[in-house]
Amino acid sequence: AQTVTQSQPEMSVQEAETVTLSCTYDTSENNYYLFWYKQPPSRQMILVIRQEAYKQQNATENRFSVNFQKAAKSFSLKISDSQLGDTAMYFCAFMNRGGSNYKLTFGKGTLLTVNP
Amino acid sequence: NAGVTQTPKFQVLKTGQSMTLQCAQDMNHEYMSWYRQDPGMGLRLIHYSVGAGITDQGEVPNGYNVSRSTTEDFPLRLLSAAPSQTSVYFCASSYRGNGYGYTFGSGTRLTVV
Numbered sequence: 001a002q003t004v005t006q007s008q009p010e011m012s013v014q015e016a017e018t019v020t021l022s023c024t025y026d027t028s029e030n031n032y033y034l035f036w037y038k039q040p041p042s043r044q045m046i047l048v049i050r051q052e053a054y055k056q057q058n059a060t061e062n063r064f065s066v067n068f069q070k071a072a073k074s075f076s077l078k079i080s081d082s083q084l085g086d087t088a089m090y091f092c093a094f095m096n097r098g099g100s101n102y103k104l105t106f107g108k109g110t111l112l113t114v115n116p
Numbered sequence: 117n118a119g120v121t122q123t124p125k126f127q128v129l130k131t132g133q134s135m136t137l138q139c140a141q142d143m144n145h146e147y148m149s150w151y152r153q154d155p156g157m158g159l160r161l162i163h164y165s166v167g168a169g170i171t172d173q174g175e176v177p178n179g180y181n182v183s184r185s186t187t188e189d190f191p192l193r194l195l196s197a198a199p200s201q202t203s204v205y206f207c208a209s210s211y212r213g214n215g216y217g218y219t220f221g222s223g224t225r226l227t228v229v
Contacts, residue, residue: 004158009156035217043204043222043223044220045206045208045220047217047218047219091158091159095217102210102212103174104149104159104208104218105161106151106158106160108157108158109158
């Protein structure tokens with residue numbers, strides 16, 4: 001079974017600064033997807049960024065980028081130029097690719113607070 | 117395009133009552149899942165489905181039933197509500213093979229007293 005670990009329950013950052021959220025995972029599979037989801041106080045789960053394991057290039061989406069280290073099973077999220085609207089719970093998630101198993105496995109989350 | 121629609125948004129039940137949380141998606145997604153979210157626990161998978169007529173258990177299935185008679189709908193049934201089922205419930209759907217992750221509904225906050 002896959003496991004996802006987020007070792008930072010809470011983090012804070014000043015507006016306009018850069019912050020990195022950590023995520024490690026454990027799997028014996030070679031072909032999978034990794035995701036970061038954002039959950040603001042509205043409770044809605046929003047997909048921030050995705051990474052395909054077979055792609056070596058790190059994914060980027062505007063101010064959000066990842067550092068994907070497949071051998072180390074590490075998948076960190078970097079938020080540049082932090083904004084007040086980035087305040088949210090962030091979840092790292094793993095999804096195996098292949099067969100009929102497309103279940104998402106989540107970490108426990110990191111609560112990020114952006115301070116003015 | 118409505119995406120994933122969950123009803124109700126809030127519900128209070130008494131211990132022992134039964135109810136059904138509704139979930140519908142209009143994106144023709146094959147995969148649908150139910151998660152519960154508890155403080156400090158992240159989201160845990162209750163049941164999931166890979167297509168109409170096919171369901172399977174997730175990590176925390178006890179006390180819940182599901183069925184998938186159509187592609188669009190995936191209701192979650194609580195058979196006899198218990199205080200331990202107080203949680204926020206999310207339904208999500210995904211298209212097989214595109215790896216774009218799941219689209220989530222807005223959640224149902226359930227309190228069992």
